[in-house]
Amino acid sequence: MDTNAVLDIAAVALGLAAKLAAPALITALVVGFTVSLLQSVTQIQEVTLSFVPKAIAVALALVIAGNWMISELVVTTHELFARIPQLLES
Template sequence: MNTEMVISLAEKGVYTTLIVCAPLLILALGIGLAVSIFQATTQIQEQTLAFVPKIAGVMIGMIFFGPWMLERIITYTTDIFTNLTRFVG
């Protein structure tokens, strides 16, 4: 196993992680921004108000994006296990 192989494997792992996490992070960012704007305009400074919509949004996002995320992770894992002999030996 040479250096290029290790870098390629690490690059694929980081890329897969970013792609899988991105939809939920963007969703939480958008909901947090909307709640912050709502709090600023109404001058409600309740700390727990920001968490409940984010949690609900991320849960709904998990239901919506979950199959796609799982498919990407399974594809990456299958690729790793298929090429395991090339990585080890």
């Protein structure tokens, strides 16, 4: 296995990790910003008011995007398994 193959696998892994984390992170960002804006407008500074909606929204995003996330992971795993003979011969 040469250096280019290792770097290619690492790039695929990092891209997949970013793709799989995006739905939860973007949802948490949007909900957190919205709740913070609401808190600053109403001057309510309650900690649970920012945590509970964010946790519910992230859980909902994972339920909605979970099937897509698993299918992306399975496709990438199959592609990596298909590369094994090519990696062993070099």
